Amino acid sequence: xxxxxxxxxxxxxxxEALAQRRFLFQVWRQVAVRFGFREFDxxxxxxxxxxxxxxxxxxxxxxxxxxxxxGREVSLRPELTPTLARMVGAQANSLKKPIxxxxxxDNFRYERMQKGRLRCFTQLNADILGxxxxxxxxxxxxxxxxxxxxxxxxxxxxxxxxxxxxxWMLFLKSRGFEDAAPRILExxxxxxxxxxxxxxxxLIEIVxxxxxxxxxxxxxxxxxxxxxxxxxxxxxxxxxxSDLKVQIDARIQDxxxxxxxxxxxxxxxxAEMDMSIVRGLAYYTGFVFEAFDRAKVNRxxxxxxxxxxxxxxxxxxxxxxVGFGMGDVVLADVLAERGLQPKxxxxxxxxxxxxxxxxxxIALSDINLLRQGGFSVDYSFxxxxxxxxxxxxxxxxxxxxxxxGSDELExxxxxxxxxxxxxxETASRSRLLSLLREKLG
Numbered sequence: 001x002x003x004x005x006x007x008x009x010x011x012x013x014x015x016e017a018l019a020q021r022r023f024l025f026q027v028w029r030q031v032a033v034r035f036g037f038r039e040f041d042x043x044x045x046x047x048x049x050x051x052x053x054x055x056x057x058x059x060x061x062x063x064x065x066x067x068x069x070x071g072r073e074v075s076l077r078p079e080l081t082p083t084l085a086r087m088v089g090a091q092a093n094s095l096k097k098p099i100x101x102x103x104x105x106d107n108f109r110y111e112r113m114q115k116g117r118l119r120c121f122t123q124l125n126a127d128i129l130g131x132x133x134x135x136x137x138x139x140x141x142x143x144x145x146x147x148x149x150x151x152x153x154x155x156x157x158x159x160x161x162x163x164x165x166x167x168w169m170l171f172l173k174s175r176g177f178e179d180a181a182p183r184i185l186e187x188x189x190x191x192x193x194x195x196x197x198x199x200x201x202x203l204i205e206i207v208x209x210x211x212x213x214x215x216x217x218x219x220x221x222x223x224x225x226x227x228x229x230x231x232x233x234x235x236x237x238x239x240x241x242s243d244l245k246v247q248i249d250a251r252i253q254d255x256x257x258x259x260x261x262x263x264x265x266x267x268x269x270x271a272e273m274d275m276s277i278v279r280g281l282a283y284y285t286g287f288v289f290e291a292f293d294r295a296k297v298n299r300x301x302x303x304x305x306x307x308x309x310x311x312x313x314x315x316x317x318x319x320x321x322v323g324f325g326m327g328d329v330v331l332a333d334v335l336a337e338r339g340l341q342p343k344x345x346x347x348x349x350x351x352x353x354x355x356x357x358x359x360x361x362i363a364l365s366d367i368n369l370l371r372q373g374g375f376s377v378d379y380s381f382x383x384x385x386x387x388x389x390x391x392x393x394x395x396x397x398x399x400x401x402x403x404x405g406s407d408e409l410e411x412x413x414x415x416x417x418x419x420x421x422x423x424x425e426t427a428s429r430s431r432l433l434s435l436l437r438e439k440l441g
Contacts, residue, residue: 009119019344021122024328025104027150028124032102035143037126040101042083044108048073053313054082054283064108064119076108080125081307081323082314088129089316097130100139116299116330124302127323129311134254136322137287137306138261144291144302144324145270151331152340158301161274162289164255165305167231168222168278170248174240175218180206188219189278225275228255258287283307287322293334301334302326347397349440351419352379353389355405363404366414366432373433375440394419399440402432 006012013021029039048065065075077083080103088099103125110119126143128136141160148158165185172181183206187199194202203212225231235248262268271289279288288305292298304324311319335341350370354363363379370377378396380389386403393401403415403424414432417424427435 007119009113011118011120015346016344019346020332020341021328023342023344024151024331025122028102028104028147028326031143031147031150032124032126035100035139035146037100037102037143040084040087040103041105042077042080042087042103044077044106045074046077046083048075050082050086050314051075051078054085054310062109062111064110078109079107079325080105080123081127081310081325084125084127084323085307085311085314085316085321088319088321089311089314092311092317092319095130098136099127099129101129102126116333118329122328124326125323127321129319129321131322132308132320134258134287135261136320137258137289138265140304140322140324141258141262141271141289142265142267144289144304144326145267147326148291148301151335153334153338155269156294157334157338158270158291158293160271160289160291161277162258162271162287163273163275163277164251164287165278165284166251166286167255168275170244170251171218171222171234174235174244175215177207177211177215184215184219185278188223188276191219191223192276223275226273228252228259228273230273231255254287279303279305283310283313285309289324291326293337295337297337298333299330301330345397348376348378349399350375350377350436351389351393351396351398351401352377353386353393353401353403354379354383355386355403355409356383359404359406359409362409362429363402366402366404366429369433370436373437375436390417400436 032039048060048063051059051063059078060075063075063078065073068074084101084103088095104122105125106120106122108120111117113119124147126140128140141162145160168185168188169178169181172178172184177184184203187194187202187206191199199216200212203215206212207215222234225234231252235245240248259268259271262271277288277290278284279290284305285308286306288303290303291301293301302324304322306320306322308318308320311317311321332341352363352367354360360383367377367379378398380392386405390401398419401417401419403417405415408414408426411426412429413426414429415424415426416435
């Protein structure tokens with residue numbers, strides 16, 4: 001036995017497992033196309049600076065990065081969004097807006113492995129660029145929901161947690177914490193998982209001991225926000241200046257547009273406001289959202305949000321953008337837990353049973369013709385008894401067996417056996433292709 005093994009965090013897919021994986025991709029692709037999204041792809045190896053420009057120098061510790069033979073600092077892509085932003089920025093003037101693109105591709109992160117997280121994973125990315133209003137969020141969240149529905153998941157299986165970094169910024173500004181808002185949101189992103197002592201210590205580091213208690217109480221209160229009415233009540237309790245009130249009112253209108261749009265789509269039962277979702281990456285600029293399973297035993301199934309400044313940061317023009325990513329690892333776990341991961345059996349249309357080497361040239365000629373005609377055909381490489389070949393034909397899952405014996409050769413005919421009911425008929429070889437098309441559609 002060889003001592004060679006696959007690297008940690010990288011998967012192998014034997015045919016049955018690969019069929020299940022391709023099923024995920026098939027549903028992803030079918031739903032995205034139904035929504036009018038166009039598929040694209042980008043290089044799996046990019047300049048390291050591209051990812052640093054988006055996420056900062058600290059991202060390098062999570063990357064498969066190295067110096068190539070040309071002396072360039074490069075990295076396997078940990079995500080596709082920076083590549084998308086660069087590609088769109090390069091041809092922004094010639095692209096029809098809004099841009100609705102999707103991709104299914106591998107990504108790589110050098111992270112500690114745990115349930116739902118590997119070092120190589122495949123992800124569906126769907127993005128809309130060039131649309132500043134919440135209509136883009138309605139479309140993307142609808143796509144996310146209908147994609148998960150496409151696997152047989154319903155409102156009892158998953159839900160979308162909706163939040164808004166803009167509302168958080170307005171809220172913190174109304175409490176006098178505008179300058180520290182980005183660092184505060186980094187803490188809020190971990191709020192559910194942080195011990196109370198750690199929260200207190202971190203907030204003291206950010207705003208000082210005098211303001212930390214009031215800030216912590218304010219955050220706890222805002223995390224209880226579950227509706228537009230709660231938002232209005234929260235801001236009504238604070239002394240809000242007129243210019244800030246205008247911004248708040250505009251944001252409330254965006255929320256009403258988003259929620260009414262999902263309701264009109266018949267999808268409102270899948271979504272709920274949850275201000276604990278802020279998605280720690282600082283490049284998000286508005287609505288953010290994540291999909292979770294109701295059982296709460298898995299990581300997020302999908303996540304995304306608005307990133308209006310990223311295309312410009314990647315060298316392109318100012319362009320609004322919103323998107324989400326859905327990985328195959330957590331999704332496959334969720335489907336398996338609910339018995340929704342289908343079993344796939346590899347079958348063929350036809351198995352050719354060849355009597356001897358005398359009949360083999362004629363059989364191979366027909367096999368080639370049938371394959372060119374679109375049928376899947378298999379046969380035994382070695383000369384074997386008819387009975388043994390027919391057993392192989394039955395176990396292969398083939399619908400029909402074509403029998404080539406000396407009698408058939410003499411008459412230039414083929415015996416066609418229906419392997420489901422064992423009925424047989426003889427047909428001229430010249431009619432074989434058309435006859436099988438009638439039988440197999």
